[in-house]
Amino acid sequence: MFCRRGGFRQKLVHVTLRGALYGSWILGLFPFTYDSWTRKLHRSKWLIGYGIVLNVAIVTLILANDTEAETPARMEVFQRNPLAEQINSVHDFHSLSMVVLMLLRCYWRSEDIGKILNELMDLQWCHFRQYSLDDCCKFDNFVLHKGLSVGLEVCSMLILELGMYPKYSLQLFLGVIGLCTIVLVVLLGASHFHLAVVYIYRCVWIVNRELLRFANQLAEGETVDPAGVDRLLGLYSRLLELNHRLVEIYDYQMVMVMVSFLAANVLGIYYYIIFSISLHKDMDIILLFIVPQALFINMYDFWLSIAVCDLAERTGGKTSTILKLFNDIENLDVSLERSISDFALFCSHQRLRFRHCGLFYVNYGMGFRMTITSFLYLLFLIQFEFSNL
Amino acid sequence: MSPNTWVIEMPTQKTRLHPYPRRISPYRTPSVNRNAFSHEARPPPPPPPLPKTLEHPVFEDIRTIMSVLKASGLMPIYEQLSSYKVGPPTKTNEFYSFFVRGVVHALTIFNVYSLFTPSSAQLFYSYRETDNVNQWIELLLCILTYTLTVFVCARNTKNVLRVMNEILQLDEEVRRRFGANLSQNFSFSVKYLVGITACQTYIIVLKIYAVEGVITPTSYVLLAFYAVQNGLTATYIVFASALLRIVYIRFHFINQLLNGYTYVQQQRRKGGNRRTTAAPSLMEHFPEDSLFIYRMHNKLLRIYKGINDCCNLILVSFLGYSFYTVTTNCYNLFVQITAKGMVSSNILQWCFAWLCMHVSLLALLSRSCGLTTREANATSQILARVYAKSKEYQNIIDKFLTKSIKQEVQFTAYGFFAIDNSTLFKIFSAVTTYLVILIQFKQLEDSKVEDHVQEQPQT
Numbered sequence: 115m116f117c118r119r120g121g122f123r124q125k126l127v128h129v130t131l132r133g134a135l136y137g138s139w140i141l142g143l144f145p146f147t148y149d150s151w152t153r154k155l156h157r158s159k160w161l162i163g164y165g166i167v168l169n170v171a172i173v174t175l176i177l178a179n180d181t182e183a184e185t186p187a188r189m190e191v192f193q194r195n196p197l198a199e200q201i202n203s204v205h206d207f208h209s210l211s212m213v214v215l216m217l218l219r220c221y222w223r224s225e226d227i228g229k230i231l232n233e234l235m236d237l238q239w240c241h242f243r244q245y246s247l248d249d250c251c252k253f254d255n256f257v258l259h260k261g262l263s264v265g266l267e268v269c270s271m272l273i274l275e276l277g278m279y280p281k282y283s284l285q286l287f288l289g290v291i292g293l294c295t296i297v298l299v300v301l302l303g304a305s306h307f308h309l310a311v312v313y314i315y316r317c318v319w320i321v322n323r324e325l326l327r328f329a330n331q332l333a334e335g336e337t338v339d340p341a342g343v344d345r346l347l348g349l350y351s352r353l354l355e356l357n358h359r360l361v362e363i364y365d366y367q368m369v370m371v372m373v374s375f376l377a378a379n380v381l382g383i384y385y386y387i388i389f390s391i392s393l394h395k396d397m398d399i400i401l402l403f404i405v406p407q408a409l410f411i412n413m414y415d416f417w418l419s420i421a422v423c424d425l426a427e428r429t430g431g432k433t434s435t436i437l438k439l440f441n442d443i444e445n446l447d448v449s450l451e452r453s454i455s456d457f458a459l460f461c462s463h464q465r466l467r468f469r470h471c472g473l474f475y476v477n478y479g480m481g482f483r484m485t486i487t488s489f490l491y492l493l494f495l496i497q498f499e500f501s502n503l
Numbered sequence: 504m505s506p507n508t509w510v511i512e513m514p515t516q517k518t519r520l521h522p523y524p525r526r527i528s529p530y531r532t533p534s535v536n537r538n539a540f541s542h543e544a545r546p547p548p549p550p551p552p553l554p555k556t557l558e559h560p561v562f563e564d565i566r567t568i569m570s571v572l573k574a575s576g577l578m579p580i581y582e583q584l585s586s587y588k589v590g591p592p593t594k595t596n597e598f599y600s601f602f603v604r605g606v607v608h609a610l611t612i613f614n615v616y617s618l619f620t621p622s623s624a625q626l627f628y629s630y631r632e633t634d635n636v637n638q639w640i641e642l643l644l645c646i647l648t649y650t651l652t653v654f655v656c657a658r659n660t661k662n663v664l665r666v667m668n669e670i671l672q673l674d675e676e677v678r679r680r681f682g683a684n685l686s687q688n689f690s691f692s693v694k695y696l697v698g699i700t701a702c703q704t705y706i707i708v709l710k711i712y713a714v715e716g717v718i719t720p721t722s723y724v725l726l727a728f729y730a731v732q733n734g735l736t737a738t739y740i741v742f743a744s745a746l747l748r749i750v751y752i753r754f755h756f757i758n759q760l761l762n763g764y765t766y767v768q769q770q771r772r773k774g775g776n777r778r779t780t781a782a783p784s785l786m787e788h789f790p791e792d793s794l795f796i797y798r799m800h801n802k803l804l805r806i807y808k809g810i811n812d813c814c815n816l817i818l819v820s821f822l823g824y825s826f827y828t829v830t831t832n833c834y835n836l837f838v839q840i841t842a843k844g845m846v847s848s849n850i851l852q853w854c855f856a857w858l859c860m861h862v863s864l865l866a867l868l869s870r871s872c873g874l875t876t877r878e879a880n881a882t883s884q885i886l887a888r889v890y891a892k893s894k895e896y897q898n899i900i901d902k903f904l905t906k907s908i909k910q911e912v913q914f915t916a917y918g919f920f921a922i923d924n925s926t927l928f929k930i931f932s933a934v935t936t937y938l939v940i941l942i943q944f945k946q947l948e949d950s951k952v953e954d955h956v957q958e959q960p961q962t
Binding site for chain 2: 424462463497
C-alpha cells in the first residue's frame with residue numbers, strides 16, 4: 115500500500131505516510147501488526163493495552179500539571195468576562211471527552227477497522243497495482259498538506275502554550291508536552307480517516323480514468339470488452355461499501371473533532387476581541403503573532419478535512435458524467451450497453467458521499483454553512499460582551 | 504491525458520461526425536438568418552448561404568462587453584482563425600493585456616497604501632466612526648474582488664478560449680445540420696454596461712460633492728480607480744451572465760428539437776398537416792437526431808462546467824462583496840430614515856445608487872444561472888415525454904434517462920452554494936438577519952450613551 119514511486123514528491127508522500135504510521139504505532143493509536151507474508155493486518159491486544167496505558171498516563175500527566183489557569187492573559191480575559199470562562203470550561207470538557215471517545219472507538223472497533231484496511235490493501239494489490247499512480251497529483255498534494263497541517267498544529271500548540279507564559283517551570287514543560295502529545299493523538303486519529311478517504315478517492319479516480327479510456331476507444335471505433343466495465347462496476351461497488359463502513363466507524367469521532375475545531379476558532383477570535391478591544395491592550399507579540407497563527411493553522415486543518423471529503427464526492431460525481439459519454443456512441447454492443455446502464459443505475463442510487471451520524475454531508479457546501487454559522491455565533495458572543503461594557 | 508486536470512475528454516469529433524443528410528431545424532424552417540426561437544411560420548427561404556467570410560466576427564452579440572473586457576485586460580484579445588474558431592492572442596496583444604494588468608496591480612498597491620495612511624482620510628469624514636469603518640472595509644473588499652478577478656482571468660486565459668472554441672464548434676455543427684443560426688438579442692448587456700457606468704459616475708459625483716474642502720489628487724485617484732474597479736467587476740459579472748445565456752440558448756434549442764417529438768407537439772402538427780399534405784413518419788429522424796442531441800447535451804454540459812470553473816472564485820468574491828455592500832447600505836438607509844431631523848439627501852442617493860446597482864447585478868446573475876440550469880435539467884424531462892411514443896425507440900431514450908437519474912446539474916460558487924433564482928432569496932434573508940444584528944448593536948450603543956449621559960449629572 116505504501117509502495118514507493120519515483121520523483122521527489124512521491125518520496126515525500128512516502129515519508130509522510132510512513133511517519134503517520136510509525137507515529138500512530140508509538141502513540142498506541144494503531145493496534146495492528148503487519149504480516150508481510152499474508153499481506154494482512156492483525157489486531158494485537160498487547161498494542162491495545164499499551165495504547166490505553168500510554169494515553170491514560172498522558173491525560174493524568176496533563177491533569178496533574180495543569181498550569182493553564184495561571185496564564186495572566188487568560189486570567190484577565192476571564193475576569194473581564196465570566197461567560198468566556200464558562201464557555202472555556204465546557205470546551206475543555208468537550209476536548210477531554212473527544213480524546214476518550216476517539217481512543218475508545220479506535221480500540222472498540224479495531225476489528226472492523228482492520229477488516230476495512232485489509233480489504234483496501236487487497237483491492238490495491240489485486241486490482242489497482244497495475245495502473246500508473248503517478249498522475250494522481252491530488253492524492254499526493256493532500257497527503258503532503260495533511261502531514262504539514264499536523265506538524266503545524268503541534269508547533270502552533272507549542273508556541274501558544276509556551277509563548278503565553280511569562281516564566282517557565284518543569285511543571286509547565288510536562289503539561290505542555292502532555293498537551294501536545296494528546297493533540298497529536300487526536301490529529302493522527304482524525305488523519306487515519308482522511309487518509310483512508312484519500313485512498314478510496316484514488317481508486318475511484320482510477321475507475322473514472324478507465325471508463326474514460328473505454329469511451330474514447332469506442333468513439334474511435336475500437337471494441338471494448340463488457341467484462342471490463344462489469345469489473346470496474348464491481349470494484350466501484352466494493353469501494354463504496356468500504357467507504358460506507360469507514361464513515362460509520364468514524365462517525366462520532368469526526369463530528370466531535372469538527373465541533374472542537376469550530377469551537378476553538380470561534381472562541382479564539384472571541385478571546386482575541388476581548389483582549390485587544392475590550393481590555394484596550396497594545397499590540398504585542400501575543401496579539402500580533404501567537405494567537406493569529408494558531409487560528410490560521412486551525413482553519414487550514416479544518417478546511418483540509420472538508421476538502422478531502424469534497425474531492426472524493428466530486429470524483430464520485432464525475433463517474434456519472436463520464437458514463438453519459440457512452441450515450442451517443444452508435445451501434446453499441448448490447449451486452450456492453452447493459453453493463454453501462456447497470457453502472458449508471460448503480461451510480462444514481464449509490465454515491466460516494468460522507469454523511470456523519472445522519473446529520474450532515476461533508477462537502478464544501480457544508481463547510482461554507484459551518485463557517486457562516488460560526489461567524490453568527492461569534493457575533494452573538496460579541497453582543498453579550500458588548501452589553502457588558 | 505493530463506494528470507488530474509481531465510474532467511471529461513470528449514471523444515474526437517472526426518470519428519463521430521458522419522455524413523448526415525442536412526436535417527431541418529425543430530421548427531422545420533431551415534434558415535441561417537432565422538432566429539432559432541422565432542415561432543412564427545415563414546415561407547421556405549432560399550437555400551442557406553455558404554459560411555460567411557473570415558471577417559464575420561464571432562460572438563457578435565456580446566461584442567461591446569467583450570471589447571470593454573479586452574481593453575481592460577480581463578479577456579484575451581484573441582485572433583479569429585475562421586468563422587468557428589478563435590486562436591490565442593498575438594504577442595503584441597498578449598503584451599498589452601499583461602501591461603494593463605500590471606498597471607492595475609500597481610494602482611491597487613497604491614490604493615491599499617493610501618487606505619492605510621492618513622492621505623485618504625478626507626474621503627471618510629462625513630459619517631460616524633462605525634460607518635467610516637464600514638466604508639473602509641467596503642473599499643478593501645472592492646479592491647480584493649477586482650484583484651482576484653484580474654488574477655483569475657489571467658490564469659484562465661486558455662480555459663476561456665477553450666470554452667469559446669467549444670461553443671463555436673457546437674454552433675458549427677448545429678448550423679451544418681439544421682441551418683439554424685443560434686443567436687439572440689443580447690441588448691441587456693449593453694443596457695447593463697450603460698447602467699453601471701451611469702451608476703458609478705453618479706456615485707463619484709455624489710462623493711466629490713460630499714467632501715468638504717479641496718480634494719487632493721490622491722483622493723481623486725482613489726475615487727476614480729475605485730469606480731473603475733467596481734465597474735469592471737460588474738462588467739465581468741454581466742459577461743458571465745451573457746455567456747450563460749449563450750449556453751441557455753443552445754440548451755433551449757436541443758430541448759425544442761426534442762419537444763418536437765413529444766406527443767402533444769406531434770398531435771398539433773398532425774392536425775395542421777391533415778389540412779395540408781400527408782405528414783411523413785414523424786419519428787423517422789429520431790434515432791439520428793437523438794444521437795446528435797445526446798452529443799450536443801454532453802458538450803453543453805462540458806461548456807457549462809467550463810464557464811463555472813472559469814468564474815468560480817470571482818463569483819464567490821463578488822457575491823461576498825455584494826452581500827456586504829447591500830447590508831451596509833440597507834443599514835445606512837435605516838439609520839438615515841430613523842434619525843430625527845438629520846436626513847442627508849446625499850447619503851440617501853448614495854445608498855440607493857449602490858443598492859440599485861448591486862441588486863440588479865445579483866438579479867441578473869441568479870436569473871441567468873437559474874435559466875440555464877433549468878434548461879439543462881429539462882432535457883431528461885422532455886425525453887421522458889417522448890418515451891411512450893414508440894416501443895422501438897424506448898431503448899434509445901432509456902440510454903439517456905438511466906444516466907440522468909438524480910444527476911441534476913448545478914452552477915455553484917466554488918461548491919459553496921448553488922447559484923440560481925433561490926440565491927437571491929437566500930442573500931436577502933441573510934441581509935435581513937445581519938441587518939437585525941447591526942440594528943441591535945446600534946441600539947446597545949445608543950443605550951450605553953444614554954446611560955452614560957444620565958450618570959454624568961448625578962456625579
